[in-house]
Amino acid sequence: MTYQRARSPEHKEERREAILAAARALAGERPVRDVSLGDIARRVELAKSNLLRYFESREAIFLTLLRREWEAFTVAASAQPDAAGLARALAERPFFCDLLGEQAAVLEHNVSGETVRDFRATSIDLVRTLAGDVATATRLAFDDAFEVVAAALLIAAGLYPLTNPAPRVVAIYAETPGLLQPDFEGRLGRLVATLIAGYAR
Structure with a gap:
């Protein structure tokens, strides 16, 4: 061509x-x-x-996609801004979770400082937007709701690769009695619910 x-x-x-x-x-x-x-x-x-x-780089391409995925997640999660809704909205977006896991360690490298600054500003605004909905739904203070949303994203970034391992690891789970592959949505929902309950005290 x-x-x-x-x-x-x-x-x-x-x-x-x-x-x-x-x-x-x-x-x-x-x-x-x-x-x-x-x-x-x-x-x-x-x-x-x-x-x-x-x-400017491969990383810039995926940061652009991450921003779009983040925007879509925010809209979806705002429809049910509680622990179960946040977990479900993340579980339905494996690409978003994969990108979250790569953000700080990989995607924010090999791009300009301006690109990182703009991306971080946008992502913080999106967390704030969703935090407002979470605060209303859970009766948390806004700052506490912000921490819940931020923590949910951080947990998802770490939990996703554990619950979506390589085929060889899946086989090990299946072959080893008592070794169960973690459930992403269930585990995430329980952890976020615990955070909400803790902040509500």
């Missing part, structure tokens, strides 16, 4: 969206950490150097 540089704002945005869609599709086939810039470039039939005209 002959590369043609997108020149109009509309064409540039179309190219950006195609890159994001390719990255999203690849992350549906394997974990985010296993998707390389080269994989994305091949999927959209661009050289890596040309792809970097639209995003």
Whole structure:
């Protein structure tokens, strides 16, 4: 395929969206950490150097997707802003949970300080938005509800890989009596409920 540089704002945005869609599709086939810039470039039939005209790095692509996933999660969780609702909204979004686990350790590297600052500001605003709904639903103080939402996200980031291990580990769970694979939604819901109860005292 002959590369043609997108020149109009509309064409540039179309190219950006195609890159994001390719990255999203690849992350549906394997974990985010296993998707390389080269994989994305091949999927959209661009050289890596040309792809970097639209995003500063692989990490910037996935930070953009993480922001979008975060926005969708916030909308979904606001429909039932209690422990069970937060857990369900996260369990229904494995891609979001995978990205959360990669955020600080991987995705905020190899991007500009401005990119990280903008992403962090947006994510904090989203946590605040959902915290308002949680405060209303649970009768917690806003600051306490903010901590509950932030903790739920942190727990999800750590719990998701444990509950979605490699096939070899799944086989070990199945073969070892008494060794049970953790339940993501159930475990997360119980932990968040405990946090809410603690702050409510």
